[in-house]
Structures are given as structure tokens and as C-alpha cells.
Amino acid sequence: MRRFSLGRYTLPVYSVIAIVYLMIPIAYTFVFSFNDSLKTNLIWRGFTFDKWLNVCQQQGVCEAFGNSILIGVISTILATTLGTMIAIALVRYRFKARSFVSLLIFLPMATPEVVLGAGLASQFFSMGAAKGIATIIIAHVMFCMSFVVVTVKARVASLDPALEEAGRDLYGSPAQVFWKITFPLLMPGILSAALLSFALSFDDFIITNFNSGPAMTFPKYVYTAAARGIPAEANVVGSAVFLLAIAIVVTVQVRGSVKAKRLAKR
């Protein structure tokens, strides 16, 4: 006699529902980027490639997108460099208040973004700093750095100190050992920290909104536009970023598995 198994049906059905639930906003954004919309992009009016081909015709979309890219790249470079240095110091060197510093690094991640944003804004105000792209970058470096430190620290901790010692033993000066041994071995950690930084920076709205002044970023543009109806061009940019991210992940995965296969073959 075959017993009716709950797991046989419940699990697949539940999984499908969960995935659909997760995918609906993305699918909606993607599909409506092809909508032949007028001012608002709420009702389906027919399929077109126009918005993809002429994405910059909608006023402000491309400018905001460009600003976001610029801020993302600069913040990522700064945060990754500083964060990597902090991570190495925290793992490799014994100094007073080391564990205290480790704890402090976590604080920006634990603090609500609204609080961080408002706090920074009032600092910039009392300093008399003009808000703009520079203040946004300062803010982004601040919160990205914590994530970089945490990501890279794990990689440094798993690095056998004997490797660096072997480098020193084999006539490498401290700088040479860093660039030839330490850095290449930390590279995977540094890369994922950089990708995370960029994603966080590109995506940030709350802290940015407090510290941007007149400068427009993509999330800010979408937020402002939402009041009047988001143009389909915003969907185009959103979908493009999404596709790009997927492409990066797939490339990295495929490269990794090809490499592993090649190693296994030998």
C-alpha cells in the first residue's frame, strides 16, 4: 500500500510559491522595461525596444545612473583599499585595543541607516561642507569599509602565516612579499569585498538621501520619480544592472568550475 506522503507535494509546491514570490518584482521590472508607456508605466500598452534603445532620452535617468556608477567605483576603491589594510592589521598584528577596534568595525553595520545618515548629515552641516557627490562618497566609504573588513578578515585569517614567512626567507623584502604572496592570495576575498561594496554603494538610498544635497543618484531618481510615476527608462536601467550582476556571477562560477575540471584532469 502506498502511503500518501505530505513531503511529496508540499515541498515542491512551497518551493515554487517561494520562488515566484521572490521573482515577481524582478519579472515585473524587466517586463515593463519593454512597455510602450507614456508618462506613467503602470498599464501595459504594448511591446517595444524603444526604451532600451533610447534610455537616455528620459531626462535625468542617465545622469543619475552615471553619478551612481562614479560614486560606486570611487567608494569601492577607497573602501576596499582602506578596509583591506585594516583587516590585515587586525589579524596579523598584536596591539592594544585590538579586540575593541574589531568591535568598533561592526558598529556601522549594526546601526540603523537612518541614524547613520542623519548623523553624518549634521556633521557635514556643522562643518559647513557643501553637500554633493563628495559627501556621498565619504558616507559610502564609511559604511562599505565595515563590510570590506569583515570579508577580507576571514580570508586573512585562513592564510597560513608560513607562506609569508617562506617569502621573507626566500629573499623577499616586506613589500615584495606583500605584492607577490599576500596580495595574490587575498585576491578572491578582496574581489568579493569590492563587489559587495559596489553593490551596497550603488543601491544605497537612505544614507545618500541625507547627504547628497542637489546631487542625483539612481536610487534617489527612482524614489523621486515614483511620486509622479516611474518612467520605463528606470526599469531599463534596473533590468540592465540586474542582468549585469547575473552575468558576473555566472562568469565567475563557470570560470571556477572550468578551472576545477582542468585541475582534476591533469
Added chain:
Amino acid sequence: MARLAQEFIARGADLELVGIRKEFPGFTAIENLDLHIPAGEFFALLGPSGCGKTTTLRLVAGLDEPTKGKILIGGKDVTATKPHQRPVNTVFQSYALFPHMSVLENVAFGLKQRKVEDPMTKASAALDLVELGHLAQRRPQQLSGGQQQRVALARALVNRPSLLLLDEPLGALDLKLRRQMQIELKAIQMEVGLTFLHVTHDQEEAMDMADTVAVMNKGRIEQMGSPEKLYDRPHTVFVSKFLGQSDLFVGEVVESNASSLSINVAGSKITVPKDRAEKHTGTIAVGVRPEKANFHESEPAPTSGVNLIGPGEIIDIRFTGVSNQYLIEIPGIGEITVFAQNVGKSPVTELGAKVWVSWKVEHSFGLADLPENSAAESLSEI
């Protein structure tokens, strides 16, 4: 840097440690170490983990700085120099091969750093020396433990350092491979004439390979000498049990003449030549190697020049191939171990048999210190 290395490049140099002390926060790893290793020698630092042997090696390599003292290589004070400025290379315990480089690039690393001409050709030659030329393009993690070990050795040797440091390099290998590598290492050392400083906790390995062995314990060198000397005439309880096995007897010195002295152990008299004893008065420990002792099924007539104790009872017999190991319980004295060569005519083999144990006086040795616990004990297993 290159200039300094150039000065030493001609063959092995001697190493001298003067009054070395190394403190770490909370403990002292090395108390006060003086050591001289002549050029071209295969020198082993032997000791249990935590005895300070690896710390000594790291000080010589420059990876740690001594709290006090001086390090001289080939007569030059290198105490204040950095690792990359010393004519020294290390084979690390974990091999520490660079995982992001090929085997060949690993071996060529030191040569490239010193801007030696034609590093790749020289590295290939070094790989051929350790018979791994055909694996040059592989990554280290694709090699077996023994192969990695040989790459690490080639990577160090290719630089022709005046001093090669080996940090338990055979520890991770299985027994058969280990024996093979020991022979190879020794052959390479003889061939290239470098000074080898080998750190190990394996007494057989140290005795087998080294010209001179220094037994280290608790940050001090307990005794130093050729393997034969150390084995024949240990000076302390620690050395007598770390290098091989020993039966030890503790008693008061009751007789003493010009050439020998005797102690009283639970009524038995055990004699040791004076020139083989560290201490000549008071309570001392006298020992004998288990393979130098014999046992008898009936009480032998007392002979001068032979120590005799017993009777006792055989309480355990272990067959180890080349020999039988007997554990004999002697009332008032304790358990002692006797090895009998497995040469066909096996002596007594029954448990519970009543036996007497004897050995030649000249095989006794007197120690400078006493075993920690009981009045008499057998220090067999380590």
C-alpha cells in the same frame, strides 16, 4: 641584500648562538642558549614539542628576534638583519609552498628575488635533483605529501644557502617515505656540503641522520654530542628516556673506590664506573639500556664486573620482530624492561617465569638528576 648573500654563497658556513634568550608574553621559550655548529655539519636539535627547538630555528632564520644574545653566521653578526638579508633558507614543516604559483615558479622564487641569472633553468635543474622535473608545471596542491616535501627542499637548496634549516620536514610523511627521504636528505647534504640544522622530535630520525645531536628540553640544551655518545652515556633522566629507553635505579651511594661506585637499591648492589657517572655521592640514579641487560632462569653465581638483581617475574612479553621485549617485575625495585634479540634460540617465553637480571658494570651509567616520582622505576614507553 644580493651582496650579502654573495659573500656567503661559497658553501656552508658555521653557526654560532651566543647567550640567546627568547621571551614571549607570559613564558620564556629559550632560557640561555649557547650553540656552535661547525660548517658542513648535519646538526639535529631534538626535543619534545614546546622545548624551544622551533623557536631556535625561527631565531636563526630571522623570523623572530631574540630578547637577548647574538647570532653569528660564518662569523658575521646577523642578529639585527631581516630574514631576506640572511644567507639562510628554511624547509617549513607545512612546506609553505605558494599555492598560486606552479612548482617551477615556487623553486625559482628565491632566485628571482636575488636577481640571479637564468632562474628558470636553475630551478629546473634543482627539480631534476629531487626527481620532480616532470611535474614542474603543476600546482603544489596537486602533488602528494612526499612530492611537496621535495619541492620545498628544492626551493631552499636552489639558493645554495650557507645554512639550511629544516623544521620537522619529514613529520607529515608515512614511515616508508620518511626513511627514503632521510636517506635522500643525508645524501644531498653530503653532496652539496651545506650546514644543515634539522629540528625534530623523532629520536630515530635525529640519530640516523645527524653528525651531532643536541637534546633540548624546557628551553635548554640538556646534552649534545654524537648520536653514539648520547645513547651510550646519557647525562640526565630526560636524555636517557628521550633517546631510546632506559631502566633506571635510584639509591644511596654505599661503596666507592678509585674506579667505581655502588648504590644500594632495595638490598641489591648496583655498580657503575666512576667515569660513567655524573654524580659520585648521595642519592643517585643509575641506568642501563634494556638491550644491554640479560635475564637468567636460575640464579647465576655472583661475578665481579656484573650487576645482578632479582629474582623477579616476567609480567609482559611483547614481540616486535627484531627483538622480544620483556617486562620484569622485581619486588622492591619495580618494573624493568629487557630486550632479547630474536636470534632463533629464544630464552624464556612464559609469563610468570622467575628470572634474574644482569648486565655488565661498564654498561651502567650514572645520571646527574633523579627521576621525578618513585624510588625506582622503569622508563620504557615515551
